[in-house]
Amino acid sequence: xxxxxxxxxxxxxxxxxxxxxxxxxxxxxxxxxxxxxxxxxxxxxxxxxxxxxxxxxxxxxxxxxxxxxxxxxxxxxxxxxxxxxxxxxxxxxxxxxxxxxxxxxxxxxxxxxxxxxxxxxxxxxxxxxxxxxxxxxx
Numbered sequence: 001x002x003x004x005x006x007x008x009x010x011x012x013x014x015x016x017x018x019x020x021x022x023x024x025x026x027x028x029x030x031x032x033x034x035x036x037x038x039x040x041x042x043x044x045x046x047x048x049x050x051x052x053x054x055x056x057x058x059x060x061x062x063x064x065x066x067x068x069x070x071x072x073x074x075x076x077x078x079x080x081x082x083x084x085x086x087x088x089x090x091x092x093x094x095x096x097x098x099x100x101x102x103x104x105x106x107x108x109x110x111x112x113x114x115x116x117x118x119x120x121x122x123x124x125x126x127x128x129x130x131x132x133x134x135x136x137x138x
């Protein structure tokens with residue numbers, strides 16, 4: 001039986017997904033599908049890791065939101081942690097969300113925490129969020 005996702009979980013997905021889509025040049029539909037293309041799998045692992053960083057969602061809920069289950073999310077997190085040491089794309093994404101490649105040292109995690117407090121950001125469409133984030137760092 002799948003766990004029902006909470007409102008907070010859906011908001012978290014809508015906040016993380018545009019960032020991952022922008023970084024990995026994938027569509028939300030691709031990431032949330034069961035595609036086995038390496039680029040899509042990398043993006044999916046990264047999304048699940050990024051969603052788990054805030055620790056306000058359970059692995060089961062992240063799984064429900066990303067079309068998996070808690071063990072799939074656990075595997076994605078484990079793979080992300082292994083691959084961020086070995087593969088450039090994962091290291092770059094980890095640096096990206098932790099703010100290590102910006103002169104301002106503003107991490108996406110800190111930015112995300114601030115944006116989640118903003119009512120106007122939460123009401124943006126997915127495309128609007130992507131544009132907002134691009135404007136912040138580009």
